[in-house]
Amino acid sequence: MIKRVVDFFGDGKYATERRRLFYLVLVLIVIADFLVPREHAEYLWDRLPGWSAVYGFLSCVLLIFVSKFFGHRAGLMRREDYYD
Numbered sequence: 001m002i003k004r005v006v007d008f009f010g011d012g013k014y015a016t017e018r019r020r021l022f023y024l025v026l027v028l029i030v031i032a033d034f035l036v037p038r039e040h041a042e043y044l045w046d047r048l049p050g051w052s053a054v055y056g057f058l059s060c061v062l063l064i065f066v067s068k069f070f071g072h073r074a075g076l077m078r079r080e081d082y083y084d
Contacts, residue, residue: 029053 008014034049041047045055071077 026053026057 009018030050030053033051033053036049038047045051
């Protein structure tokens with residue numbers, strides 16, 4: 001069972017199925033956000049359906065780009081043989 005999961009997420013031949021699965025999960029999260037009651041929302045954007053999913057996705061993408069910038073451009077990342 002574990003081997004099948006590892007192969008699914010690690011093997012390149014399942015890339016199309018993985019992408020479809022991730023898109024399906026993203027759509028389900030946005031749909032589920034429409035079912036959340038919003039009576040106690042304090043801010044306008046908290047009342048928008050799908051805002052939490054979009055905000056989480058954009059925050060994740062921003063975090064990836066910022067960390068790659070710091071790693072590659074700011075010199076935090078070193079070559080594999082740096083200490084050799």
